Structure formats: structure tokens, C-alpha cells
């Protein structure tokens with residue numbers, strides 16, 4: 001029996017796989033202690049914290065590459081921090097692996113390689129965690145900590161009638177990418193499938209919007225549904241100009257072949273773009289934030305008094321059947 005095949009104790013796991021990920025965060029104490037210390041946020045900063053849990057066969061497939069599972073788990077949290085206007089600092093991880101898992105060392109090695117890649121990309125470190133075995137499926141939870149400007153967290157409740165409605169990047173790639181990943185368009189649109197598997201959290205943009213934006217959130221459940229949440233929490237109505245919704249070249253090509261897919265682009269999930277509002281006189285500041293962050297920003301509509309979300313077609317008429325929950329008639 002080789003060392004790799006021997007049952008791994010928790011201390012072995014920590015030392016071999018996780019402690020290297022904590023190097024660079026002094027308060028993590030090399031993962032040798034019972035808890036970690038966060039540094040002082042500073043007089044004009046505040047800590048922002050978010051958590052997400054993922055279960056195998058529910059939020060990812062059992063045979064998904066472990067490094068991609070790790071990176072997606074981390075990135076959905078970073079997207080939430082960006083939506084609040086915070087800069088990511090670090091994270092903790094709780095991991096439950098099946099008792100009878102074949103080759104846990106190989107899985108852990110790939111999983112931690114994914115974490116290391118994204119730590120380097122986003123300038124963050126592992127601060128602590130726990131790893132256990134379970135009679136159930138692979139389950140993991142990441143809690144991410146970020147620093148925001150004190151008192152300036154971007155809330156969902158900050159939209160006001162007269163504001164513009166903006167979105168970052170492109171919409172629909174996540175939902176259309178899932179179709180591609182499921183094999184609907186063999187040999188085509190692999191860029192969309194990549195986008196579904198590996199979201200691009202807009203961490204550079206969120207923190208640059210804290211002065212310009214009124215309300216913000218990330219688009220994880222679909223543009224229309226998330227716009228509905230923003231409208232509800234702000235007590236406003238959101239009007240979206242359908243033709244202004246930014247699409248990637250691949251999404252535009254798919255939708256021109258099958259116009260019904262536009263509804264999926266607007267209502268499907270996993271885009272991880274930022275949806276936000278800003279007063280009309282902040283438009284140039286929003287565009288400057290996008291330029292500095294290297295992310296496109298598009299004004300897709302406006303905030304009015306009232307409730308709910310409406311999508312207009314190219315003539316300015318309401319699109320039939322589109323509601324905040326997606327297509328009613330499909």
C-alpha cells in the first residue's frame with residue numbers, strides 16, 4: 001500500500017493540501033490553530049462577508065473536473081462581494097467528501113490546484129476551514145471575506161425613479177452555455193460552455209461603482225428574476241429595453257438562429273454579471289469605472305415609480321409574456 005492509498009487523517013490533509021493555500025495570510029497562522037484572525041479593516045473600511053454551499057449532483061456534476069468545481073465555488077462568492085462593492089480578501093472552506101470516495105488524494109490535489117490558480121488570479125488566500133467525511137455526496141461551502149468602503153455597501157434597495165439601469169459584460173452566456181455543455185450544439189459555441197463552467201466575477205468593477213451606483217446585485221438567477229428582486233427591494237419599477245441587452249457574438253448568433261432563445265438568455269441563470277442603477281448624471285463615472293476595470297458596461301433601461309419589471313421590444317412595446325419570472329407562455 002502506498003502512502004497515497006493509505007487513509008488520510010485530517011492533519012495530513014491540512015498539511016499537504018490546505019496549508020500551502022494559507023501562505024501569505026499572516027492571520028491564518030499556517031492553519032495550525034483553532035481559528036484565524038482578520039486584520040484591522042481600517043477607519044474608512046468595513047468587512048463584508050458572504051457564504052455559498054454547493055452539493056454534488058445539485059450544483060455541479062459528480063464527474064465535473066475538481067479544479068473547476070473549486071474555482072466556480074470560489075467565484076460565485078467573489079461575485080457576491082463585487083455586487084456589494086467590496087474587494088475580496090480571503091475565504092474559509094468547509095469540505096465534506098464521501099467516506100468511500102475513490103482516490104480522494106487525486107481529487108483533493110486537483111481541487112486545491114483550482115483554488116491556488118484563482119487565489120493567484122484574485123489576490124486572495126485561504127484563512128481556515130474544515131474537512132470531514134460524509135455518507136452523502138461531495139458537499140462544500142465557502143465563506144468569503146472582502147473589504148468595502150465603510151457605509152457604502154451597494155444594496156439592492158438603492159434604486160430611485162429616474163435612475164438608469166446598467167449591466168456589465170454580456171447576458172445569457174451562462175444559460176446558453178449550459179445548453180452547449182449538455183450537447184445541444186455539437187462542436188459549436190464552446191466559448192459559451194466555458195463561460196457556464198467558469199464564471200468571471202466582476203471584482204474590479206464592483207468596488208469602482210460605490211460612489212456612482214445606487215443599487216447593485218449580481219445576476220446569478222437570471223436577469224429578469226434578479227431585476228425583480230432589485231425592483232422589490234427598491235420599491236421601484238424597472239423598464240428594460242430588450243434590444244439594448246448586451247449579447248456575446250456567440251449568444252447573438254444562437255438567438256438569430258432561434259429567436260425563442262432570447263427569453264432563455266434573459267431568464268436563465270449563471271451569468272454572474274453586475275446589475276446596477278445610477279443617477280443619469282453619474283453615467284460618465286459608470287463608464288469610467290468600466291474602462292478602469294476592463295469590463296463593458298451597458299445602459300439597458302431605466303428605473304420608474306411603480307413595481308415589477310417590464311421588457312420593451314425595438315418599437316418600445318412591452319414584449320408579450322415576459323415577466324420577472326421569465327417567459328410566462330413558454
Ligand SMILES: [Mg+2]
Pocket residue numbers: 079080083217218219220
Ligand atoms: Mg448574489
